Amino acid sequence: MSDRALRAGVAVIALAGVAVAGYLTYVHYRPGALICTSGGGCETVQESSYAELFGVPVALFGLGAYLLVLALVVWDSEVARNLAAAVAVAGLTFAGYLVVLQAFVIDAWCVWCLVNDLAIVPALTALTVVRAMPPDDDQVIGT
Amino acid sequence: MPHVKQTAPPAPGSGRRNLVLAAGAAVLVVAAVVVASLAFRGGDDDASAPTTTTPGGAGALFDGIPQERALLGSPDAPVTLILFEDLQCPICKQFAEEGLPGIVEEYVRPGKVRLRFAGLAFIGPDSEKALLHVVAAGAQGKLWQLTDRLYVHQGGENEGWVTDDLLGRLAGELGLDHAKLATDADGQAVLQQANAMATEAEQREVPGTPWFYVQVGDDEPYEVRPGSFAIDEFREILDDALAG
Numbered sequence: 001m002s003d004r005a006l007r008a009g010v011a012v013i014a015l016a017g018v019a020v021a022g023y024l025t026y027v028h029y030r031p032g033a034l035i036c037t038s039g040g041g042c043e044t045v046q047e048s049s050y051a052e053l054f055g056v057p058v059a060l061f062g063l064g065a066y067l068l069v070l071a072l073v074v075w076d077s078e079v080a081r082n083l084a085a086a087v088a089v090a091g092l093t094f095a096g097y098l099v100v101l102q103a104f105v106i107d108a109w110c111v112w113c114l115v116n117d118l119a120i121v122p123a124l125t126a127l128t129v130v131r132a133m134p135p136d137d138d139q140v141i142g143t
Numbered sequence: 144m145p146h147v148k149q150t151a152p153p154a155p156g157s158g159r160r161n162l163v164l165a166a167g168a169a170v171l172v173v174a175a176v177v178v179a180s181l182a183f184r185g186g187d188d189d190a191s192a193p194t195t196t197t198p199g200g201a202g203a204l205f206d207g208i209p210q211e212r213a214l215l216g217s218p219d220a221p222v223t224l225i226l227f228e229d230l231q232c233p234i235c236k237q238f239a240e241e242g243l244p245g246i247v248e249e250y251v252r253p254g255k256v257r258l259r260f261a262g263l264a265f266i267g268p269d270s271e272k273a274l275l276h277v278v279a280a281g282a283q284g285k286l287w288q289l290t291d292r293l294y295v296h297q298g299g300e301n302e303g304w305v306t307d308d309l310l311g312r313l314a315g316e317l318g319l320d321h322a323k324l325a326t327d328a329d330g331q332a333v334l335q336q337a338n339a340m341a342t343e344a345e346q347r348e349v350p351g352t353p354w355f356y357v358q359v360g361d362d363e364p365y366e367v368r369p370g371s372f373a374i375d376e377f378r379e380i381l382d383d384a385l386a387g
Contacts, residue, residue, distance in 0.1 A: 036351050037350065054180060082165045083165065085166060086162075089170060097173075097177055133159065
C-alpha cells in the first residue's frame with residue numbers, strides 16, 4: 001500500500017474517531033442527550049466514575065488524541081509519523097484498559113465505546129505503525 | 144566548486160528503533176496515567192449508601208400536591224409534562240435528582256404544570272416489578288413518592304434489587320398499606336394501566352428513557368428534548384408551552 005493511501009486511511013479513521021469521541025464527550029456534558037435504551041449500557045458506563053480521569057472525561061482525551069493524529073497527518077514528516085504511531089499505540093493501550101473495565105469492573109458495555117476501542121483505535125494503530133515503519137533501513141543505506 | 148552540505152546517513156535500524164522507543168514511551172505514559180488515576184480515584188460506583196433525591200426526606204417534595212394515580216399537580220394546570228421513565232434507568236434517576244425538584248417547586252406546586260408519569264419496563268424484570276408497584280401506589284395517592292424512593296435505592300440492572308423486603312420498607316416509610324400495595328401490584332387493573340403506558344410509548348415511538356412530551360390543554364402532546372436536566376432547560380420548554 002502506498003504512503004499516500006496509508007495517509008488517507010489514517011486521516012479517515014482519525015475523523016471517525018473524532019466523530020465517536022466527540023459524541024461521547026457531548027453526551028458526557030449534556031446528559032439530556034443520553035437516554036437508556038434496551039440495547040446496552042452506555043449510560044451505565046458514561047455514568048461510571050471511570051468515565052473521567054482526573055476530572056476530565058476520557059472521551060475528551062480520546063477527542064484530543066484523534067485531533068493530534070490529524071494534525072500529525074497534516075504535518076507529515078518522519079517525526080510526525082513516529083509521533084502519530086506513538087499516540088495510536090498509547091490509545092490502543094488505554095482502549096484495552098477501558099475494555100477490561102467494561103468487562104470486569106463496570107460490568108456493562110457501551111456500544112459506542114466498543115466501536116472506538118475495538119475497531120477505530122486498533123485500525124488507527126495498525127495504519128500509523130505501518131506508515132511509520134521504514135521500508136528497510138539496510139536497503140536505504142545501501143543505495 | 145560549490146560546497147554541498149552533506150548530512151550523515153541514518154544509522155542502520157535507527158528508524159525502527161525510534162518508532163519502538165516512541166511507542167514504548169507512549170505505553171509507559173498511559174500506564175503511569177492509569178495507575179495514578181486509580182490511586183487518586185475519589186468516589187466509587189457503590190450505591191449502597193442511598194440518599195434521598197428529594198430535600199426533606201422520603202417523598203417530601205410532593206407533600207401537599209394533588210395526586211391522581213399517575214398525575215401530579217392541579218387538574219386545572221394548563222400544561223402537562225409527560226415523563227416516560229424506566230425505574231432501572233440511571234439517567235431517569237439523574238433526572239429525578241437534578242431536574243424534577245426544580246420543575247415541581249417552580250411549576251407544579253404553583254399549579255402551572257401537571258406531571259404525568261408513564262412508566263416503561265424495557266430494561267428487565269426489576270423494571271417490571273418496580274413499575275407494577277409504583278402504579279399500585281397510585282391507587283393510594285403515592286405513586287410519585289414511591290418512584291422517588293425507588294430511584295434512591297436503584298441498584299444495578301436486573302440484579303434483583305427490587306425485593307419484597309425493599310418494597311415493604313419503602314411502603315412503611317411512605318405510610319402505604321403494604322398488603323394492599325402487594326395485592327394491587329399483582330392485580331389486573333394495575334397490569335392494564337402499565338400496559339396502557341407501554342402502548343402509548345409504542346404509539347409515540349419512544350426510543351428510550353427518559354423521554355418527554357408536553358401537552359397544552361387537550362391538544363396532541365409534542366415531543367421535547369431538553370439538552371440537560373438543568374431547570375433553565377425546562378423553564379424554556381414550559382414557559383413556551385404556558386405562553387402558547
